[in-house]
Amino acid sequence: MRTxxxxxxxxxxxxxxxxxxxxxxxxxxxxPARVGLASAAEVDAAVAAARAAYASWRTVPLARRTALLFRxxxxxxxxxDELARLITAEHGKVHADALGEVARGLEIVELACGIPxxxxxxxxxxxxxxxxxxxxxxxxxxxxxxxxFNFPAMVPLWMFxxxxxxxxxxxxxxxxxxxxxxxxLVELAAExxxxxxxxxxxxxxxxxxxxxxxxxxxxxxxxVGSTPVxxxxxxxxxxxxxxxxxxGGAKNHMLVLPDADLDVAxxxxxxxxxxxxxxxxxxxSVVVAVGSIGDALVERIARRAxxxxxxxxxxxxxxxxxLITAEHRAKVASYVTGAREQGARVVVDGxxxxxxxHEEGFFLGVSLLDGVTxxxxxxxxxxxxxxLCVVRAGSYEEGLALINASPWGNGTxxxxxxxxxxxxxxxxxxxxxxxVNVPIPVPVGHHSFGGWKDSLFGDQHIYGEDGxxxxxxxxxxxxxxxxxxxxxxxxxxxxxH
Ligand code: NAD
Numbered sequence: 001m002r003t004x005x006x007x008x009x010x011x012x013x014x015x016x017x018x019x020x021x022x023x024x025x026x027x028x029x030x031x032p033a034r035v036g037l038a039s040a041a042e043v044d045a046a047v048a049a050a051r052a053a054y055a056s057w058r059t060v061p062l063a064r065r066t067a068l069l070f071r072x073x074x075x076x077x078x079x080x081d082e083l084a085r086l087i088t089a090e091h092g093k094v095h096a097d098a099l100g101e102v103a104r105g106l107e108i109v110e111l112a113c114g115i116p117x118x119x120x121x122x123x124x125x126x127x128x129x130x131x132x133x134x135x136x137x138x139x140x141x142x143x144x145x146x147x148x149f150n151f152p153a154m155v156p157l158w159m160f161x162x163x164x165x166x167x168x169x170x171x172x173x174x175x176x177x178x179x180x181x182x183x184x185l186v187e188l189a190a191e192x193x194x195x196x197x198x199x200x201x202x203x204x205x206x207x208x209x210x211x212x213x214x215x216x217x218x219x220x221x222x223x224v225g226s227t228p229v230x231x232x233x234x235x236x237x238x239x240x241x242x243x244x245x246x247x248g249g250a251k252n253h254m255l256v257l258p259d260a261d262l263d264v265a266x267x268x269x270x271x272x273x274x275x276x277x278x279x280x281x282x283x284x285s286v287v288v289a290v291g292s293i294g295d296a297l298v299e300r301i302a303r304r305a306x307x308x309x310x311x312x313x314x315x316x317x318x319x320x321x322x323l324i325t326a327e328h329r330a331k332v333a334s335y336v337t338g339a340r341e342q343g344a345r346v347v348v349d350g351x352x353x354x355x356x357x358h359e360e361g362f363f364l365g366v367s368l369l370d371g372v373t374x375x376x377x378x379x380x381x382x383x384x385x386x387x388l389c390v391v392r393a394g395s396y397e398e399g400l401a402l403i404n405a406s407p408w409g410n411g412t413x414x415x416x417x418x419x420x421x422x423x424x425x426x427x428x429x430x431x432x433x434x435x436v437n438v439p440i441p442v443p444v445g446h447h448s449f450g451g452w453k454d455s456l457f458g459d460q461h462i463y464g465e466d467g468x469x470x471x472x473x474x475x476x477x478x479x480x481x482x483x484x485x486x487x488x489x490x491x492x493x494x495x496x497h
């Protein structure tokens with residue numbers, strides 16, 4: 001069995017704690033690897049490497065930093081297929097989807113290549129007689145990134161390219177469920193020529209995360225994962241005086257108005273609910289059908305759901321792969337059973353599904369629940385699997401109130417042909433990312449990604465301009481170059497006149 005370790009100072013480091021977690025191939029249920037779970041001492045070694053590298057990395061000219069980022073971009077571009085295969089092997093998502101993930105991550109590397117534009121300061125001349133004021137942004141120091149299993153390459157790429165571009169050094173703690181793609185990203189940065197210690201990876205679980213939160217040399221923490229952990233990460237980071245952005249879970253609603261094209265809406269609901277087996281923080285997990293369209297929409301979604309091809313992610317014929325673990329599959333399936341007991345209509349039941357030849361794989365069919373109400377567990381919890389709930393609403397206002405009552409506020413979408421209704425929704429809905437006839441409105445790299453309410457703890461969203469602000473701190477310099485004749489004593493507060 002392969003053992004996955006850490007990568008510190010541009011060198012592979014064997015795990016030393018004696019604790020391991022299994023890494024599965026979800027399509028077969030086999031365990032081809034185990035990953036070492038770092039002790040506090042192993043985390044300290046990575047932070048020490050990053051701290052030592054920071055002293056010089058922060059002074060490396062922008063031209064050199066961007067040259068390295070451009071080289072890194074080219075390396076990743078050439079390795080898209082290899083990275084996608086690593087993702088599929090441990091996460092299970094289909095190859096085309098994994099390629100999409102790599103492409104969306106590359107977007108942030110490309111954003112980072114343009115960092116000189118984003119780090120331009122501001123200058124006001126002659127604010128007082130002979131006085132100029134400049135605002136500049138400087139790096140923070142060592143930044144830690146803690147990432148979830150569901151985008152093992154994209155989410156790390158949301159973080160470290162921009163953090164490095166801004167002059168920080170970085171310690172990445174990938175998900176222990178599928179660490180290989182993230183580890184490969186870090187190895188490729190070494191290959192691109194980033195100096196030793198600038199980008200490091202330690203694998204681990206809660207113990208490693210808690211050490212990163214407590215470590216006095218870690219200046220800031222970027223986290224993406226589930227809401228309970230995100231909330232705890234924010235508290236822990238604040239307690240230790242660190243800057244933090246902690247992105248959490250979601251329950252994303254798609255509001256379908258009576259005038260919408262129902263075939264378009266059904267196609268989009270299918271793609272957004274069942275893509276990546278529903279293991280996306282921007283998955284649509286609730287369709288809110290407004291007015292009398294409910295039956296027609298459910299019938300269209302059900303017809304499409306029954307035709308989906310589920311199988312191993314590496315098979316080009318598969319449209320949806322397995323779930324991440326057997327435990328997660330059992331939990332997701334329990335929501336379908338529970339919803340039936342709580343009064344929902346199970347229109348499509350995927351719980352008994354198996355893929356011939358892959359009986360040990362963590363496969364689950366897709367499920368469609370109709371007549372779901374806000375009290376049901378299937379509505380209240382983030383299921384994070386291929387289960388789509390349909391809630392009926394009598395009016396736009398009723399649908400909007402339902403969405404705004406949700407504790408989460410990551411993404412949401414409206415499907416309509418009425419521009420006025422769509423505009424009203426954009427302004428009235430309480431979520432950080434809104435799609436208009438776009439079911440998964442993940443912002444492009446030069447805009448920032450982030451939810452509201454329990455979907456994000458912290459102030460700055462991730463990547464885009466917010467990312468640059470998060471990974472830098474402001475400094476304002478007021479300067480005067482006096483002529484010797486300009487001296488004199490004046491104890492008054494400078495007023496600028
Ligand atoms: P998770 O919260 O279980 O794990 C995320 C990271 O935190 C992992 O690196 C894990 O090792 C670590 N971790 C887990 N438990 C911990 C604990 N008790 N203390 C400290 N660290 C801990 O999340 P996951 O299951 O890997 O990922 C799925 C979740 O992430 C879903 O809720 C999904 O919505 C969310 N997510 C959110 C976004 C977003 O942008 N908002 C993006 C992707 C995923």
